[in-house]
Amino acid sequence: MVKIRDLKKEFRKYGFAVECRHLDVESGNPLGISGTTGSGKTLFTKIITGLVGSYSGSVEIAGTELKKLYRKKLGYVPFRNILYGNLTLKENSRFLLSHYRTDPQEYRIKMDWFSEFWDIKRFDGLKISELTDGQLQTVKIFAGLLHSPSVLIIDEPFNGLGSGSTDRFRELFTDIGKRDVTVIAASSSSDLLSVISVRTVQISNGKIE
Amino acid sequence: MINGLIKEFRIFFRDRTVLTIVVFTIFIGITVISRSVSVIPASDISYAYYFKYFRQHVMFMIFPAVLVNIMTAAFSVTSEKQSSMLSKLLPNGESIMVRSKALFCMILSAIMSFSYILVVIFAAGHDIFPDYRFLIFITASFLFLFSGLSSFTVYFAFSRFGGSCNYEPDVKTMLIYMLAVTLIVTAFYFFLLVSFKKYYDYLTGFRIDYPNIEFILFLISVFIFMVIARYLLNSAENKLSEGLI
Numbered sequence: 447m448v449k450i451r452d453l454k455k456e457f458r459k460y461g462f463a464v465e466c467r468h469l470d471v472e473s474g475n476p477l478g479i480s481g482t483t484g485s486g487k488t489l490f491t492k493i494i495t496g497l498v499g500s501y502s503g504s505v506e507i508a509g510t511e512l513k514k515l516y517r518k519k520l521g522y523v524p525f526r527n528i529l530y531g532n533l534t535l536k537e538n539s540r541f542l543l544s545h546y547r548t549d550p551q552e553y554r555i556k557m558d559w560f561s562e563f564w565d566i567k568r569f570d571g572l573k574i575s576e577l578t579d580g581q582l583q584t585v586k587i588f589a590g591l592l593h594s595p596s597v598l599i600i601d602e603p604f605n606g607l608g609s610g611s612t613d614r615f616r617e618l619f620t621d622i623g624k625r626d627v628t629v630i631a632a633s634s635s636s637d638l639l640s641v642i643s644v645r646t647v648q649i650s651n652g653k654i655e
Numbered sequence: 656m657i658n659g660l661i662k663e664f665r666i667f668f669r670d671r672t673v674l675t676i677v678v679f680t681i682f683i684g685i686t687v688i689s690r691s692v693s694v695i696p697a698s699d700i701s702y703a704y705y706f707k708y709f710r711q712h713v714m715f716m717i718f719p720a721v722l723v724n725i726m727t728a729a730f731s732v733t734s735e736k737q738s739s740m741l742s743k744l745l746p747n748g749e750s751i752m753v754r755s756k757a758l759f760c761m762i763l764s765a766i767m768s769f770s771y772i773l774v775v776i777f778a779a780g781h782d783i784f785p786d787y788r789f790l791i792f793i794t795a796s797f798l799f800l801f802s803g804l805s806s807f808t809v810y811f812a813f814s815r816f817g818g819s820c821n822y823e824p825d826v827k828t829m830l831i832y833m834l835a836v837t838l839i840v841t842a843f844y845f846f847l848l849v850s851f852k853k854y855y856d857y858l859t860g861f862r863i864d865y866p867n868i869e870f871i872l873f874l875i876s877v878f879i880f881m882v883i884a885r886y887l888l889n890s891a892e893n894k895l896s897e898g899l900i
Contacts, residue, residue, distance in 0.1 A: 497743055517746045528741045532669045532734065533662065545745040636699035 452503035474623035479645030480636035486652035508596035521595030531575035579606030659755030684713035719767035732812035736822040760805035785858035
């Protein structure tokens with residue numbers, strides 16, 4: 447579960463602020479955040495993942511205040527790729543799992559499970575830099591779920607995948623919802639977002655309404 | 656940490672430019688040794704001559720270490736351009752990233768430099784080293800130098816390459832870095848040469864008293880170096896985690 451109360455982060459240099467007075471997201475009920483380009487979606491996701499600090503108010507993730515949160519509880523899929531381009535999917539995954547102090551065998555288990563939604567087994571030995579945009583997006587989502595987080599935050603989930611992926615997203619979100627994972631997805635495609643999420647909120651000029 | 660080191664080696668050696676430079680450095684090293692061995696006269700060998708050979712040729716071993724540091728700054732840290740956010744999402748990510756990079760840089764510097772000494776021993780014989788104590792002394796000295804240099808490289812790279820230039824340093828930044836490395840290495844080169852000479856003289860019997868003062872100075876400098884290295888790594892870690900939880 448994610449609880450946000452009176453959240454405010456000001457970027458004085460740019461005359462911009464991200465605000466959210468009250469927001470609760472429960473597992474099994476994926477939340478969509480839609481807004482136009484520059485409305486503050488990415489900034490909001492970065493704030494609630496702890497990538498941007500010094501905010502006022504409170505963000506509670508799985509019962510723990512964000513500032514005291516053990517990062518293992520969070521899974522974040524950013525818009526741009528953050529995996530190592532020169533390493534293969536397997537090598538990247540092994541590296542991530544070692545950081546989370548998780549059994550390396552978890553990679554195979556997670557791979558088998560995730561392949562029910564997107565077949566990424568064939569990318570196993572490929573370098574991340576060799577993947578197409580769509581393949582990369584599925585791999586990024588896989589990497590975000592690799593360590594079994596309590597909360598999954600995805601920025602622009604349809605990036606490279608398009609409208610044909612909505613059914614798979616819905617199946618994936620239903621499955622991880624049963625595993626008590628809370629999902630927040632931010633996208634500028636409000637139509638697609640409303641298909642894959644139970645609830646959608648709008649962000650405009652940094653304010654979540 | 657081991658997985659971090661494995662990642663560093665993979666990232667580093669999968670870059671063709673880096674691989675070419677490493678092979679070229681090894682080639683230069685072998686050429687220097689093979690050419691220099693022939694300048695040692697077969698007769699009338701004195702310890703003074705051996706130290707001259709040591710100073711003029713064996714100290715060339717610093718060069719691969721400097722090169723490894725420059726390549727780490729130019730290629731390895733730059734490869735973090737995309738993935739710097741990853742370190743902020745992983746538990747202790749900043750710490751592991753900074754320390755594994757510094758450790759990797761130190762290990763590779765040691766491998767490339769000490770293999771050079773081994774080749775010298777193999778090609779020129781171990782007579783140029785009075786005994787194994789001298790070998791241990793220079794090995795320890797260089798290990799301290801490499802650890803300090805690696806810490807400085809990682810600190811400089813994460814402090815100066817991040818932010819607006821997003822881990823893609825411009826020519827000016829790289830020149831400043833290379834100038835700083837040159838100054839550090841040159842200063843240590845002369846400092847170490849003095850220490851080595853005193854110890855060499857003692858081991859070969861040209862000096863009767865044990866070089867106590869030099870050793871105390873050396874230990875103090877090592878201690879200061881280690882403290883600075885630790886401070887630099889902590890600063891790099893803080894720089895990497897700025898604005899985070």
